[in-house]
Amino acid sequence: LNDNAVETPSFSKRIINDEEEDDDLMLASGRPRQRSHILEDDDNSVDVTLLKAGSSLSKEEDEDDQANSIHNLPLVTSQRPFYDGPMPTPRQKPFQSGSTPMHLTHRFMVWNSVGIIRCYNDEQDNAIDVEFHDTSIHHATHLSNTLNYTVA
Numbered sequence: 001l002n003d004n005a006v007e008t009p010s011f012s013k014r015i016i017n018d019e020e021e022d023d024d025l026m027l028a029s030g031r032p033r034q035r036s037h038i039l040e041d042d043d044n045s046v047d048v049t050l051l052k053a054g055s056s057l058s059k060e061e062d063e064d065d066q067a068n069s070i071h072n073l074p075l076v077t078s079q080r081p082f083y084d085g086p087m088p089t090p091r092q093k094p095f096q097s098g099s100t101p102m103h104l105t106h107r108f109m110v111w112n113s114v115g116i117i118r119c120y121n122d123e124q125d126n127a128i129d130v131e132f133h134d135t136s137i138h139h140a141t142h143l144s145n146t147l148n149y150t151v152a
Helices: 018-024 048-054 059-071
Strands: 106-111 115-121 126-132 141-144
Touching: none
Parallel strands: none
Antiparallel strands: 106 115, 115 126, 126 141
16 A cells, blocks of 8 residues: 555566456457557568468479579560659759850850959950959959850
8 A cells, every 4th residue: 555545556476367468458449459469560560470381382392493483584675764753853054143145255254243254255265354343452354264164
């Protein structure tokens, strides 16, 4: 007995019959729970003993079946792709805000509050001109565009 004068059941070592133990397994709904379903993971699980009992082939028959099954496999004429999900989108081409289209021979690579970068791509010259708005700090630069830069 504890302080509230309520008898607490003793869970000391005792022998329990299977029938007595089944009486203790009651669900909240009031119906008894079957002992075989206590450790079952889900409805789709399979009992290993049933699989072993269903397999009645001996080792010799297994070896014969394996040797014959290699030669009896149907030939696959068309392979389907392994990935069936949505196809990835192609990578977007580089884009610079404040630039003009890339197909122009004389174009602005960027025009912003810092300065202007122009690209010249014609028969005579393939170059980049960099001009800053504040010429007291930075001077203008003329670069050859041998690596074909498209974004500034």
